[in-house]
Amino acid sequence: MCRLWEASLRAASDVPRALVAALGTLGPSLSWAQNPNYRRRPPDATFLDNYGYAVIAGPVDGPPALVVEPRLALGVLLLGPGAHYPLHAHPAVEIYYTLTRDGEWWRDDGPWRQEPPGALIHHAPNARHATRAGASPLLAIYLWRGDLATHATLTAGVRGVTG
Numbered sequence: 001m002c003r004l005w006e007a008s009l010r011a012a013s014d015v016p017r018a019l020v021a022a023l024g025t026l027g028p029s030l031s032w033a034q035n036p037n038y039r040r041r042p043p044d045a046t047f048l049d050n051y052g053y054a055v056i057a058g059p060v061d062g063p064p065a066l067v068v069e070p071r072l073a074l075g076v077l078l079l080g081p082g083a084h085y086p087l088h089a090h091p092a093v094e095i096y097y098t099l100t101r102d103g104e105w106w107r108d109d110g111p112w113r114q115e116p117p118g119a120l121i122h123h124a125p126n127a128r129h130a131t132r133a134g135a136s137p138l139l140a141i142y143l144w145r146g147d148l149a150t151h152a153t154l155t156a157g158v159r160g161v162t163g
């Protein structure tokens, strides 16, 4: 993930430089994690080489967090160039704040939307959603509230979304 992390910070644009610099400072302290559901059954052959997340603040029983916080999970999602994180859902409510361009996002019945850096993306509990990176890495800050203990699971796809 380190190679992708550095590239994603370089790809961050049109968001406050101080935020990107702060993430760069945190970088060496981050612990990269992967959803165990995807580790057991990867969505595609290259997914696990191009997907990871790191918790900045979160519950003590989750992946290692820089700050223990039982009421929310806050961290970063990182996808490698061209990675496709297919339709999935979880009971927590989720907000993403995008830091890089060219990422595409899908929610409910779609369609794909290209979201610019600095976009806020809301996923209601159990809403199906998907993300795919463009030619550069995709980096986004996520925030979870609600059921923090239940990992996301892949959901039945609709035509043109899975794969």
Ligand SMILES: [Fe+2]
Pocket (backbone or CB within 6 Å): 090, 094, 123, 129, 152
């Ligand atoms: Fe999600």
